[in-house]
Amino acid sequence: QVLEELQRLLLPSLIIPDGRLEYLVEQALLTQVASCQYYNGTAPHLSLFSDFSAGREQLPTQTVDLLDAHSDExxxxxxxxxxxxxxxxxxxxxxxxxxxxxxxxxxxxxxxxxxxxxxxxxxxxxxxxxxxxxxxxx
Incomplete structure (x- = not known):
């Protein structure tokens, strides 16, 4: 109730919109994932306690199948x-x-x-x- 009363007294330009902090944190986490050159598309568990990072071990390195039915390139x-x-x-x-x-x-x-x-x-x-x-x- 005190917060609501303060918000009524302040100018609207000084009030942070509801959900703004959550949006900014989510945006920061997604930016970390997007800037990682080794991110392979699987959704990682993101944490606020450490920066996201992925290394070469995230990239597939094993041949699963060889498609050799074509007779040319x-x-x-x-x-x-x-x-x-x-x-x-x-x-x-x-x-x-x-x-x-x-x-x-x-x-x-x-x-x-x-x-x-x-x-x-x-x-x-x-x-x-x-x-x-x-x-x-x-």
Whole structure:
């Protein structure tokens, strides 16, 4: 009640809005994560007692699967929005759709053979129902 009475007596420009401190602390923590070059996207436990830091040990360093079905260079890969599939575009004129299993293993679901065009890019539609490919014809 005393605080409410003081707030009524003070100019509005002198009063800190409700939730402002919480917002500033959250913003500071997220800025620490965003500025870390080794942050790998998994949500860490953030603490007010120490600064956030991540080292090279946070980066994946073990090969889970080798995608060797293309017969020439792979020029682009892209994960689907839901993270369950991976598409690849290759100089061999094919695009492949891979299913990502929970253990990280990739299974070739489809091989899309286009005209004699070196594919340079693949992109998923927002609902992951369609795949765009483009490339060079020479």
């Amino acid at each position: 792979v020029w682009h890969v892209q994960f689907s929005h839901n993270g369950e599939m991976l598409a690849s575009a290759s100089k061999d004129s094919t695009s492949m759709i891979w299913q990502i299993r929970p253990n990280g293993e990739c299974i070739n679901l489809h091989t899309l053979k286009g005209p004699d065009t070196q594919l340079t890019y693949v992109a998923w539609s927002h609902d992951d129902a369609k795949l765009l490919t483009c490339g060079n014809s020479g």
